[in-house]
Amino acid sequence: MRLRTLVNKAFTSRSLDELSPRIQGIADQLIDDFTNHSPVNLIEKFAYPFPATVICEMLGIPTSEQSQFRKWANDIVSFSAGSTTVLEKAAKNAQSSQMDLIEYCKQIINERRKFPKDDLISRLILLEEGTNQLTELELYAMCVQLFVAGQETTTNLIGNGLLALLETPKELQKLNNDIGLLEHSIEELLRYDSPVQRTVRVAIDDIQIRGELIRKGQSVILMFGSANRDPEQFKNPDSLILDRKPNHHLAFGRGPHFCIGAPLARLEAKIAFESLIRKFSKFELAESDLKWVPSMAMRGLISLKVEFLSRK
Numbered sequence: 001m002r003l004r005t006l007v008n009k010a011f012t013s014r015s016l017d018e019l020s021p022r023i024q025g026i027a028d029q030l031i032d033d034f035t036n037h038s039p040v041n042l043i044e045k046f047a048y049p050f051p052a053t054v055i056c057e058m059l060g061i062p063t064s065e066q067s068q069f070r071k072w073a074n075d076i077v078s079f080s081a082g083s084t085t086v087l088e089k090a091a092k093n094a095q096s097s098q099m100d101l102i103e104y105c106k107q108i109i110n111e112r113r114k115f116p117k118d119d120l121i122s123r124l125i126l127l128e129e130g131t132n133q134l135t136e137l138e139l140y141a142m143c144v145q146l147f148v149a150g151q152e153t154t155t156n157l158i159g160n161g162l163l164a165l166l167e168t169p170k171e172l173q174k175l176n177n178d179i180g181l182l183e184h185s186i187e188e189l190l191r192y193d194s195p196v197q198r199t200v201r202v203a204i205d206d207i208q209i210r211g212e213l214i215r216k217g218q219s220v221i222l223m224f225g226s227a228n229r230d231p232e233q234f235k236n237p238d239s240l241i242l243d244r245k246p247n248h249h250l251a252f253g254r255g256p257h258f259c260i261g262a263p264l265a266r267l268e269a270k271i272a273f274e275s276l277i278r279k280f281s282k283f284e285l286a287e288s289d290l291k292w293v294p295s296m297a298m299r300g301l302i303s304l305k306v307e308f309l310s311r312k
Contacts, residue, residue, distance in 0.1 A: 055150030060119030
């Protein structure tokens, strides 16, 4: 909680409001770059580079080496999210990439200590609550976590969400008719095909759930994807209903472990979908054999080829 309290200060609503025009600019540029090329792989051309560019700019990391950053992030996520059965190789790749990323972050942090800028790393360095600052190791770890988590989950939210809309034309038409429905729609897209499917927690006390005793100290796998399709909580849980109310999904977790980056992910998703819908009058899925990232924790597409028609 100490780290969350400190880091939350860098994710204020004011900070995100100030970032919103720049995030919109990144989305517009990426869309302009592929507007004259249809079909297009929207994972490769938009869903990945959009949040990756945003988090790099927020942290103050140059985006010129984005392919290298993506490899580091993929290696780390592949192991931590159980994306492979070749555990020894995955562990070595993840360790190597994490050490490379930490070393890279060290260089950026050292530069910011000498020459602070208006970026998240500089603010993390300056964060202070009394005398309770981030330690050097905590600073490295937090930068790595923000860098990795700030890419993968939002990429999956955009990709999974767009696929869900393509497969449910009536719901997509609702957004075309009323873009004001978008904020509710994002919550439903998060519920319907959650970017993070599970996490692990340790019980801090004995607890009994529906006759099953979970003892203090036991590890528990929490299945967000399953909870978000619970028929006791959601009417017609396997249907995409953009104006669903209430919608108490668990895509960002709950309680003290609620995702720090949730406000940023929601803002990026709103800008992403609104930009795509305002730019294009028609979307059609251009591939039938969809391939998913082989992961037990992350839910995301490797590719999503889409035909589109620009608005006049």
